[in-house]
Amino acid sequence: MARIVLISLSFLFVTLVIAVPVAAVFHRAFSEGVATYVANILDEETLLAIRLTVLTALIVLPLNVIFGVAAAWLIARYRFFGRRALLIIIEAPFAISPIVAGLCFLLVYGAYGPVGGALAPYGMQLMFNLTGIVLVSLFVTCPFVVRELLPVLMVTGEDEEKAAITLGANGWHLFRFVILPNISWALVYGVVLTAARAMGEFGAVSVVAGSIRGETMTLPLQIELLYNDYNATGAFAAATVLTALALLTLVLRGILNRFGPKKGHV
Amino acid sequence: MTFEARNIYKSFNGTEVLKGVSLAMEAGEFVALLGASGSGKTTLLNIIAGLQHADQGQLTLDGQDITRLPAGKRRFGMVFQNYALFRHMSVADNIAFGLRVLPRRERPGRVERREKVSELLDMIGLADLGDRFPQQLSGGQRQRVAMARALAINPQLLLMDEPFSALDAQVRRSLRSSVRALQQKVGVGAIMVTHDQAEAWDLADRVAVMDQGQIVQFDTPDALRNTPATGAVRDLLQGAA
Amino acid sequence: MVSLTRTAPRVLPGFSLSLGVTVLFVTLIILLPLSGLMWQLAQLSPGDYLKVMTSRRVLVALKVTLSAAALATLVNAVFGLLLAWALVRYRFAGRGLLDALVDIPFALPTAVAGIALVALYDKSGWIGGMLADLDIKIAYTWWGIVIAMVFTSVPFAVRAIQPAIEELDPDEEAAALTLGANGVQRFTRVILRPLLPSILTGVVLSFVRSLGEFGAVIFIAGNLPFKTEIASLLILIRLDEFDYPAAAAIAGTLLGLSLLLLIVVNLVQARLYRYLRTEG
Structure with missing residues (x-):
């Protein structure tokens, strides 16, 4: 009896609070027909926003992978002063709200900040352009790859790496032939999460993007713009793209969980 | 290929694990490092392999100083306790x-x-x-x-860290002879870490008995049995049939 | 001849490379921006800070944010426990689906969550329309803010509580039953108490997330000053007015509160775990 009540309540809650809103996005996007939906997606500004969003992710991903691998390797394999502090600092972006994060960047890298101010005379501007969007995206996504890699590196241990070294492997061999195959699944997972977050970040990006139409509008910003322009259908159409991306992320995650290596396997 | 370790010291967080260990071996010789856990034998092997570094002391190969040579440049083949296969x-x-x-x-x-x-x-x-x-x-x-x-x-030297400990008794015994045969066929000098006295006896030309960070006796199995240098050696040998 | 190895070289290669990359990245992307906020705050005299923070608009915004986050967290504590319990303890058709749905708010961009909730709760939406007939309004009110916060932070509660339920020993519950404990006693003493640390974690994570939530909230909040304006939005408004000190003051307060809560939960948790262990 309790079982049925609890399960029903769970489904009711999740359906009302989570599933129905997602369905409503699609309902609204297609409310004026498929033709309007297609026209909305193919709108020039929306396409530019998609382009910028993808471009941002493409820049953020490799940088984050390099950082994530380096930091996870450092924390998993070496004992040094400040190791625990480093771990906490890397997790910090998860605890900081997006608007506060964006503000932090503006205060340092903006034209009135110390770094931005120093660069301004040379005609270099870091905020209100692609650089700014990339910088805050790096901030909000930086814990993802580290978080996925660290437990895997901890579990695999260093035996294989030591064996490789006694056999004459240099740093590159070690990475390419031993470490990378061992962390590849976790790395893919981290990349998926990073990509999803980089493309979907709204608050932090909205602070530093400057919202220049057709120039610094990422897809989430474009959704807000369309919505405030009383083009709700267009906003919902743009939102379906990001929703599809989110659902794809979850599907990929499920696939990785099911077919990826099981924990503790040797 | 003669190998020598001279006066090796090593501490971890203030605890002295190796207290002036010296060991010289002939070309093609099979040496066993025998001792209880905590005697420092694995640390010594890791230092020889270049996977750890001695606080003090010197390693030479054919008279060449290899103390600071990176592990990969030493060309010492190492067999790990859990094999560490890729x-x-x-x-x-x-x-x-x-x-x-x-x-x-x-x-x-x-x-x-x-x-x-x-x-x-x-x-x-x-x-x-x-x-x-x-x-x-x-x-x-x-x-x-x-x-x-x-x-x-x-390899110039074959290093083995408890190579049989992860196997059941049956397999262990049959592998012992094949390891010895292989080593002799290749003609490479070998150092094996073990806590199993019978294993050391079966395989080694000479056995270095380690206790509390020192080699207390280094001799052929027969000599060890006939004239154990200390009570500690005698105790260790009594453990075996 | 004894060679001394004073500075033993590290055996695994790549220490300096990985240290260099990590320190450079952490400095440019995390530490420098955060110190920018600290620097801006440091330039503010206590009087200026108080003046910003005690202005009526800021006070109302904080009250709206904190109260909505508190209610959302309460809802999430209850339903987080319920969902975690159902997912761990029961096997039923659609369990995998339920599990996946819980993660949608993690994966869904907040701006999408925001307009999705508007689509549902404004007067032309499925639920909003029904409620309008009853003269209940959710979109563009404080209640809308609560719903947006519930949406974005519910997975934090579920995922924090889930592992703790997995570790609960069903035998202890059975034992409590045989000892004559009634349903309520069994729930509070045998189930709820061991779960307390993880519920606390879930509650704090969910609250911190709600405090800072922006994208999901602003679409449905209506954003009327003195009514439905959240603190994050007010930071943005001050920024647009180039009032950086005021923006920094509000942001610093939010950040300080979040960090304080996270530190406190870590400390309390350590104590709770010890207390539970000594109790057996």
């Missing part, structure tokens, strides 16, 4: 690894590498298992692959 590589790729990572000038060609691998697979009696992955092998088979991988680089 789980994402086939048996053949595991064995070929040391050849594959050689500098371009010294690296044998693909065909040559394949020949060397199949030669080694023959030697360890696993000729048909080159395409398997480590998970698909039995413990004894893994141990032999680890041996072959270490021998593939034509």
